[in-house]
Amino acid sequence: MSTPLARLLRQEQLAFLTRDHSAWGEHLDQVRAFLGEGLQAADPARPVLVLGAGSGLEVPWALAPPDTTGWDADPWSRCWTALRHRRWAPWVFADLTGGLADLEAAVRRSVAEPWSGRRRVREQAILRLAGLLPSLHPDPAALRAWIAARRPGTILSANVMGQFGVVAERLVEALFGGSPWSPDPDLADPLAEALDAWTRRTAVAFLTVLQESGADLWLVHDRAVVFTQGPLGLGPWEDRWTQQLKGAEGLEISDPLPGLDVMTLLGETERIPFRAQRWLWPVAPGQQHVVEAVAFHSSGAGA
Numbered sequence: 623m624s625t626p627l628a629r630l631l632r633q634e635q636l637a638f639l640t641r642d643h644s645a646w647g648e649h650l651d652q653v654r655a656f657l658g659e660g661l662q663a664a665d666p667a668r669p670v671l672v673l674g675a676g677s678g679l680e681v682p683w684a685l686a687p688p689d690t691t692g693w694d695a696d697p698w699s700r701c702w703t704a705l706r707h708r709r710w711a712p713w714v715f716a717d718l719t720g721g722l723a724d725l726e727a728a729v730r731r732s733v734a735e736p737w738s739g740r741r742r743v744r745e746q747a748i749l750r751l752a753g754l755l756p757s758l759h760p761d762p763a764a765l766r767a768w769i770a771a772r773r774p775g776t777i778l779s780a781n782v783m784g785q786f787g788v789v790a791e792r793l794v795e796a797l798f799g800g801s802p803w804s805p806d807p808d809l810a811d812p813l814a815e816a817l818d819a820w821t822r823r824t825a826v827a828f829l830t831v832l833q834e835s836g837a838d839l840w841l842v843h844d845r846a847v848v849f850t851q852g853p854l855g856l857g858p859w860e861d862r863w864t865q866q867l868k869g870a871e872g873l874e875i876s877d878p879l880p881g882l883d884v885m886t887l888l889g890e891t892e893r894i895p896f897r898a899q900r901w902l903w904p905v906a907p908g909q910q911h912v913v914e915a916v917a918f919h920s921s922g923a924g925a
């Protein structure tokens with residue numbers, strides 16, 4: 623794991639853990655109940671994999687079968703989990719997207735001339751990176767190889783998929799030494815659009831590996847991030863999450879899975895969803911996340 627990325631994930635984890643958790647009770651109850659159900663339903667004779675295991679704030683490890691492996695690229699995640707749950711689980715620290723090393727190399731090549739090391743003018747570097755990003759096709763090869771070798775019966779994705787784009791953004795900002803994004807939301811931002819497209823390709827590649835695993839899938843992810851000081855509600859389940867939001871007129875909403883619909887993508891295969899729920903998570907004052915939790919029975923394809 624490259625140093626800037628490891629440092630970045632550690633910082634993100636610390637920021638996550640040191641936030642004010644006072645309004646998180648309902649979210650934590652719901653996410654622990656959902657992931658706990660997945661762990662209890664897992665076949666204890668087969669390996670179980672927890673992706674984005676983090677510090678275990680959301681994962682009830684006491685319910686995990688003995689052969690459960692955590693996966694998180696934050697170098698401290700396993701220690702945090704051990705401290706919280708008194709369990710030293712087997713762990714994988716690799717990048718789940720398989721694309722962050724290439725992304726980092728592309729940003730470095732854009733920010734400075736590879737032959738001289740001289741930094742490019744900021745506008746030039748931004749255009750260069752926006753032009754390079756479409757050629758990057760993240761491949762979660764480490765995840766695919768682990769699944770092929772261990773054949774897990776159950777895979778939990780614990781709030782990590784919505785982080786792929788956030789981590790990529792932070793990486794780009796860190797290597798640029800500041801924000802390269804357009805400050806005016808009404809102006810076109812080719813770099814932001816190219817990074818959104820990268821995030822979408824990354825999430826599709828990740829879900830494709832999960833879908834081909836043949837395992838039962840329990841997936842929790844940020845479906846949307848809503849910025850508002852006003853009241854916000856969530857109506858009964860609608861296939862389109864945007865139609866579930868109440869009081870959402872004129873809100874600033876960001877989509878961590880740019881334009882991707884997880885149910886449609888996985889539902890296009892023979893997989894059968896048997897759980898689908900969404901709830902609001904007041905992460906910080908003025909910032910609420912729409913969390914989506916969906917579970918799919920095994921297609922048997924990779925079993």
Ligand SMILES: C[S@@+](CC[C@H](N)C(=O)[O-])C[C@H]1O[C@@H](n2cnc3c(N)ncnc32)[C@H](O)[C@@H]1O
Pocket residue numbers: 631635638674675676677678679680681693694695696699716717718719722780781782785786789
């Ligand atoms: C919102 S936190 C999830 C919290 C975790 N479920 C818990 O119970 O503490 C997202 C986690 O995903 C990890 N992560 C983000 N991007 C990753 C990547 N590309 N590969 C592996 N882990 C990643 C972060 O290190 C972080 O621990």
